Amino acid sequence: MSGGWLDGYAVLITGGGAGLGRAVTERFLAEGASVTVFGRDKDQLDETVAAAPDPSRIHAVTGDVRDSERLHAAVAETVERFGKLDTLVANAGVWDYQRRLTRLGAEQLDTAFDEIFSINVKGYLLAAEAAWRELVKTRGSIVMTLSNASFYVNGGGPLYTASKHACLGLMRELAYELAPKVRVNGVACGGMNTDLRGPESLALGDRSISASFAKKGPDSAPPLIPLHDSSTDPRDFTGPYVLLAARDQSGPITGHAISVDGGIGVRGFAHAAGGDDL
Template identity: 80%
Template sequence: MSNGWLEGYSTLITGGGSGLGRAVAERFVAEGACVTIVDRNERRLNGMVEASGTPERFHTVVADVRDSASLRDAVAATVDRFGKLDTLVANAGVWDYQRQLTRLTADELDAAFDEIFSVNVKGYLLAASAAWPELVRTRGSIIMTLSNASFYVNGGGPLYTASKHACLGLMRELAYELAPKVRVNGVACGGMNTDLRGPEALSLDGRSLSTSFAKQGPDTPPPPIPLHDSSTDPRDFTGSYVLLAAREQSGPITGQAISVDGGIGVRGFASAAGGDHL
């Protein structure tokens, strides 16, 4: 039996079937929580639960975060299964693979903008809309997966960077609107070996960050961040989520983003201009 920081907590995680979302779900269960995982891939969800060894701690919902009715159903299913909802982790997202403006046609830009913002921003907002009444009842919290791209450029292209800046503003606005009953915070992660996919609009949905990391050999130079040996394992990014979820540990914290990025914020300028090749 767990004696972790989240003993007795009930959590809903979007995009929890793989990568960082899966790592957070498994860490929350290890800390004593019960977890509902929302993901579009039923086979992936089933495989995760079967491999967990604690299937009674998990509930799975196959849904798209762009569908508000499905998210409301996921919240209701969580309360029905576990009796309440303490924490929403808004995590599902897509990356633009640093596709710069000058490498996008007008049609690609139009379609990819709608897709990236509907998943990365609208998906968070719809999840919060579905969850807030239950979170008010438990004096719970929302944790949003942010990014170094929520603060700095070149962590993505203009579409991803703009979407993650928007998520930072959304987190801060909801922290104000839902106080004092619900705390809202974020975890701004750096690059990691995860199954983050690209947008279908750019035919990048079959590619993941894991593919890029798999190509890095033993002779690859250290990443250009202050902590050269900073881990890329999603499991090593989960501690901040536990901290922010545990009201006994972070009760006075709201409207804040914890940066877990290997020190990117103190790196300085790697390059003076991104358009020298134009």
């Protein structure tokens, strides 16, 4: 492949074996990059590698984003395999399925907070710590998967929303700390038909958003999203990742979040309050 925006790039993508992470992996490969996919599920990673058009440009590392040692191993293997690291895509995460405070007991809240923040926030920070030295060498970039919940309420429950607000702040802080050598940006995605799972601490580890879409039927749409008809496939969200990774296309951009949420910011108000039934 030649002529893509990421031709010759070496990229590490956490959560790259399924859902949005896999869609970004496939898009980056199509744009000419070599990609290391990192994730917990070896079978998913193996499927992603097997589906790649050029086996020489994809590598898989099994691990958990809460494990700094495995993240350092992924960075080292990327450099060993592809010679460098140009971009880290911090993407692995879990959703709380809008579990409201009033539906969480104290013990559930305690354990679910630790799990969601350790994956969604600490996982990004540990990945950045593992990668920044190599990214300085290439004057590379970090692209974080954010969410409409990084800006607006009701994109999740209090745990997910707080974690994604934290990721927005983390992205901005790292953009300051790593400048001028490394650019740090985010893609704030909206609802999509993907394999995003819930926290195991709430017995939601096997629940997938895509299964929920299937139950609603092909003609149903996420509510109150102006462009809902074009915001359901993860592949529709991958363009901004390419833009932010590509030096020639976004060299002056850092500390910025691109909202790719189907127009949630212009949806208007549906309800004055969420707790009228308390």
